[in-house]
Amino acid sequence: xxxxxxxxxxxxxxxxxxxxxxxxxxxxxxxxxxxxxxxxxxxxxxxxxxxxxxxxxxxxxxxxxxxxxxxxxxxxxxxxxxxxxxxxxxxxxxxxxxxxxxxxxxxxxxxxxxxxxxxxxxxxxxxxxxxxxxxxxxxxxxxxxxxxxxxxxxxxxxxxxxxxxxxxxxxxxxxxx
Amino acid sequence: xxxxxxxxxxxxxxxxxxxxxxxxxxxxxxxxxxxxxxxxxxxxxxxxxxxxxxxxxxxxxxxxxxxxxxxxxxxxxxxxxxxxxxxxxxxxxxxxxxxxxxxxxxxxxxxxxxxxxxxxxxxxxxxxxxxxxxxxxxxxxxxxxxxxxxxxxxxxxxxxxxxxxxx
Numbered sequence: 001x002x003x004x005x006x007x008x009x010x011x012x013x014x015x016x017x018x019x020x021x022x023x024x025x026x027x028x029x030x031x032x033x034x035x036x037x038x039x040x041x042x043x044x045x046x047x048x049x050x051x052x053x054x055x056x057x058x059x060x061x062x063x064x065x066x067x068x069x070x071x072x073x074x075x076x077x078x079x080x081x082x083x084x085x086x087x088x089x090x091x092x093x094x095x096x097x098x099x100x101x102x103x104x105x106x107x108x109x110x111x112x113x114x115x116x117x118x119x120x121x122x123x124x125x126x127x128x129x130x131x132x133x134x135x136x137x138x139x140x141x142x143x144x145x146x147x148x149x150x151x152x153x154x155x156x157x158x159x160x161x162x163x164x165x166x167x168x169x170x171x172x173x174x175x176x177x
Numbered sequence: 178x179x180x181x182x183x184x185x186x187x188x189x190x191x192x193x194x195x196x197x198x199x200x201x202x203x204x205x206x207x208x209x210x211x212x213x214x215x216x217x218x219x220x221x222x223x224x225x226x227x228x229x230x231x232x233x234x235x236x237x238x239x240x241x242x243x244x245x246x247x248x249x250x251x252x253x254x255x256x257x258x259x260x261x262x263x264x265x266x267x268x269x270x271x272x273x274x275x276x277x278x279x280x281x282x283x284x285x286x287x288x289x290x291x292x293x294x295x296x297x298x299x300x301x302x303x304x305x306x307x308x309x310x311x312x313x314x315x316x317x318x319x320x321x322x323x324x325x326x327x328x329x330x331x332x333x334x335x336x337x338x339x340x341x342x343x344x
Contacts, residue, residue: 022338022340023210023211023250023338023339023340024336024337024339025213025336025337025339026214026334026337027214027244027334028216028332028333028334028335029216029218029219029220029243029332029333030219030330030331030332031219031221031242031259031262031273031330031331031332032219032220032221032222032262032328033221033222033223033264033271033318033320033329033330034222034224034326034327034329035225035226035264035271035320035324035325035327035329036224036225036226036227036326037327038227038326086325086326087325087326087327137325139323140269140326141227141321141323141325141326142323175326177264177326
């Protein structure tokens with residue numbers, strides 16, 4: 001029996017030498033980058049209703065079959081903003097509700113309509129509201145131009161008298177993915 | 178009497194066997210060969226312009242990837258490196274590159290530095306009581322001139338094998 005005990009011990013010890021243990025673990029870190037968008041905007045035409053009779057209203061359509069042409073140096077016509085972009089673009093605008101005579105303080109009612117076109121003065125596609133809309137990049141990554149056409153209606157009011165009535169439509173363009 | 182002696186010997190045999198099994202079981206040196214892997218910081222390329230490559234050095238403390246190895250033992254690292262960062266709604270790709278000098282291991286205890294190629298496995302030993310090691314990773318991205326703008330990302334996984342021996 002003693003022999004048995006010793007041989008068991010020897011057997012057990014023989015199993016021990018150079019036992020190798022391996023521990024495995026893994027971890028993940030993030031790699032990130034942001035590719036900057038190219039975005040430019042320039043007003044190429046002002047929205048002009050031209051000379052109106054006192055009390056007369058006027059509408060310039062920014063889209064559709066009756067779309068007005070762009071304004072000229074002295075001629076009435078649509079306003080236009082040329083936007084260069086390589087990504088989709090979100091647009092917001094602050095549109096005044098009146099045009100104001102800076103000399104007298106008198107006002108005329110105003111509402112704007114907007115449309116987008118792929119060429120200067122091209123056929124406009126109406127947007128739901130000038131206040132907030134968006135347009136896409138046909139080929140993301142490639143700088144392209146989209147034209148925002150601005151029309152609207154000025155509501156005549158004889159009581160407002162004569163003079164030049166003006167207002168600013170302020171657009172903000174933001175690149176998006 | 179003879180019977181009692183035989184019983185005692187059987188008891189010793191069990192004792193030896195138990196001792197031997199204890200030695201052959203979970204290694205007593207395993208505590209010295211244990212390493213914890215802690216992701217500390219991602220690889221940050223920041224804002225890029227289309228068409229202009231960007232490089233992050235493994236020496237750039239604010240933008241390099243950092244992974245802490247806490248413990249000691251013989252360590253083998255293997256990275257799973259993505260070839261691209263992906264981003265945008267269309268999961269567009271931004272090529273990602275790693276060069277031979279983009280990996281660095283620093284040993285705070287000794288101040289030694291090991292430079293390695295992240296695309297190849299690397300092995301080293303963290304001595305007991307040395308405070309572990311820190312792995313830094315740099316890299317580069319190559320945006321196409323027509324690279325769509327937006328945010329891109331990908332995961333870099335490091336697999337760690339810690340080996341130790343006991344006799």
